[in-house]
Amino acid sequence: MSERVIGGHVAGLITVGAADALWAGLTVGSAVPSASAVFTGSPTLARGGYVLLGRRVVAAVKASGGAWSVPEMEVRRAAAELGAVGMDCRDLVRIGPFGSAPAPHPVHDEGTLLRWRERIARELQKPGGPERAPRDGGHRLSHLAGVDWRQILVERPRMGMAGSWWLPRTVVRLLDTAEHTETQWLHTARTRRIDNAVIEPPPHDGQAQAADAWRTTSQNLPTAPLRPYSGELQGLVYSVVSRKPGISRKVARWACAVCGTAPAAVLDHCHEHGYVRAPVCQSCNTQERPDHLYSNDIRVAGHYTRLFDTDAAVWLRHWHRCPGCRARATLPLPHLAAWTAHVACRTQRPTHREARSSRGRKPCGALRVSWTGGHHAPHTCVLTVVVDFCPSGEHRVLAHVPYREAAEQFRTWLAETVPAVAAVAGPDRIDDLPTHFRPVIADTSSEGQALF
Structure with missing residues (x-):
């Protein structure tokens, strides 16, 4: 399709129908699949004054005749940003389910906030799942910030257990950023509306006046830039910090301390010692999550x-x-157990000849590690590394590794792998550490935020 807008173009504004056609034409070759009818489909937030496309908020204005319009240049910018995003379909992030279905959130005057994880969970938990997409004009979700997530959603079944949902990491970070951008945009718009009481378009006729209104409502509403995390919460206890008023808004102003690109969403903390590590985005927080089968057993x-x-x-x-x-x-302990199975016992894992090739060999089955006892009683703690689902029908115990031996192997590996990190670690000074440790348990919260 030509990038030229055929109709509905006045003073830089185009009708929502023309915007749909323009968006579809500009994003047809993007790696991240784009949704159609993002301005006129369900749900559309034009009635609330904006439409969220990727990392960008596209403001909408209403003419005296009741028709909605959007700025053409903003649609083009949003499409260019989405087209520049690369995607590795093999690098997946688990997005759920982590517990019971989330409770519904209220609908705001400006529209319904993205909260994309909750929206996906609600749709997938309805009869028919994602295949029965909202074609009936109802209130079910049709797209997420202009992204057609159904094309890239991966569902992985588990034997005797509920399956899990996965999306490419790039898309998870894109949606996290979109959620942050929308929240900041609405907060700024609400603040300016209260301060100036002139945020609504003036009651004039014609698209030219509507364009002036858009310039007032959109260009003067910048989102605050993310600031890098510089250890401001170092040494603080999570149970204290998490109860401070306004901590969620403070966390959202930081960039993720791990990837440095997406907005932070949660405070990652150590469940064994209780200390805050840093604010991180949902993608990195999910990546760090041990894949628990039980409280003391991880895949x-x-x-x-x-x-x-x-x-x-x-x-x-x-x-x-x-x-x-x-x-x-x-x-x-969960990370040490995973490291022991993945690194220290790597050479002990048997391999099998590939079924379709006489040359290659693949690792046997799926690795699992469990433990008895805990880190606070290291003399009784033992890690057991097992191979499940062996193609030959066997289930092999690879190793029984005492906690102290695993910890010593890790220290040696740490010094060889990352000397800079090992140089500032130890010796084992625990005088000022908590005396009562929190037990290591699996996260069962619906938000999936209490992670290791």
Whole structure:
């Protein structure tokens, strides 16, 4: 399609129908699949004064005749930003389910906030799931910030358990940023409306006056830039910090302390020692989450390759923001168990010949590690590394590793892998650490925020 807008173009504004056509034509080749009818489909927030497209808020104005219009240049910018986003369909983030269905949130005057995880959860938990997309004009979700998430959603079934939902990491970070942008935009608009009491378009006729109104309502509403995290919460206890008034808004103003690109959403903290590590985005927080089967049993999933191999320096530095883990030069027990299975026992894992090739071999089954006891009683804690779902029908116990041996192996590996992190860790000074440790349990909250 030509990028030229055929009709409905006055003073830089185009009708929502023309905006739909323009958006579809500009995003047809983007790696992230775009949704159609983002301005006229369900749900559309034009009636609230804006439409959210990717990381950008596109303001909408209403002419005297009741027709909605949007600025053409903003649609083009939003499409260009989405088209510049690359996507690795193999790098997935688990987005749920983490518990019971979330409770509904109220509808605001400006529209319904994105809260994309909750929206996906509600739609997938309805009869028919994503295949029965909202074609009936109802209030069910049709797109997320202009992204057609159904095309890239991955559902992974589990034997005897509810399945899990996954999206590419790039899309998760895009939607997290969109959610942050919308919240900031609405907060700024509400503040200016209260201060100036002139945020609504003036009661004049014609699209030219509507364009002036758009320039007042949109261009003068910048979102606050994210600031990098510089250790402001270092050494503070999460149970105290999380109860401070306004802490959620303060966290949202930081960039994620791990990836540095997406807005922070939660305070990551050590469940064993209780200390705040840093504010992180939902994507990084989910990546760090151990894949629990039970409170003392985890599956060694594919994301551990990033945590302990490709991005090990970043994650080890992040985990050692906890004074307890840094003083002991170790990791929280679920992470130490995953490291032991993924790294220390890597050479012990058997392989099988590929079914379709006479050359290659693949690792046997799926790794799982469980433990008895806890970190506060290291002399009784033992990690057991097991291979499940062996193609030959076997279930093999690879190793029984005492906690102290696993911790010592980790210290040696840490010094070789990331000397800069190892240099500031230890010796084991625990005088000022909490004496009562929180037990290690699986996260069952619907928000999925209380992560390790």
